[in-house]
Amino acid sequence: MANAAQVGARHLWALCVAHLGLTPTQLIRNVRLHQARTELLIALPGQVRVADIAARVGYPGRSRFTAHYRDRYGELPSTTMRRAPSTNPTTSVLSLSQFIAEPAPAPMGAT
Template sequence: MAGHGPLRRRPPRHRPDRLPAAAGKHRPPPRGGRPRGLPQHHRHRAPPRRRARRHSRHAAPAVAFIEANAHHDIDLAHVAAAPFVTPRAVQHAFRRHLDTTPLAYLRRVRLDCAHRDLLAADPATTTVTEIAARWGFTHPGHFAAHYRDAYRAAPSTTLNARPGPRGPLAGLLPSPSTSCSWRRGTAAAAVQGPQD
């Protein structure tokens, strides 16, 4: 391109049907009340109230899935598959309605189930590590730290503080299990909220 001068831009073409309203023609207000300056995608956004209900529909099945499968090895993809949404959508729903993340909620459910098992276990035959491993905590130190944060006591203290199922109280105490009935439905009910 040697010998040619600098490239020049063409002036924009003005189409008479796209002139601004100040050019002499009065345009009627748009249908639906949407100002003409907003991008196209704003026209189809759901109102905030409907969006909140949609996210609560995502959180409720995920909460039920976590509570029913806390004893299995599950991750965020499994939790998101329950309400048939993306992992990001289920994270957003948990943040908005439960003020936590799905995996933090799963950890809390597992901690509560481990706590119930520690209270019901016999310290002579059961160890804290066994109960922690039963509920998916593979690192005993991490389990002890999370447990101490939640219950303000060491798991070994809880295990040794209350006698296991012996003597006349043996039938009254819950037995350790692989499925914990951790406040079933309470978080799901909180997510659902009042029906409109």
């Protein structure tokens, strides 16, 4: 990311934290998880596997993806995918800019 932005790694880290409240690693993880959630919300169970979506967004193993996903969204990826797809899935998914600006939702069962 630093090379693409033509800045040093420390400067990129400082910019991300100052403007987004996230480290570059957290930003990349959140973008990947957001992309995965978008795919899971429109996926038809039985036609795509969670492991395939995890691999597409950059997770080589399902276990780490599942742990990060559960920490972020409070449910397993398979639970998200089992929900019936909406008639207009884009209405149930945040845009990336909204996603980065909003805090993670509280895990299910937390008050």
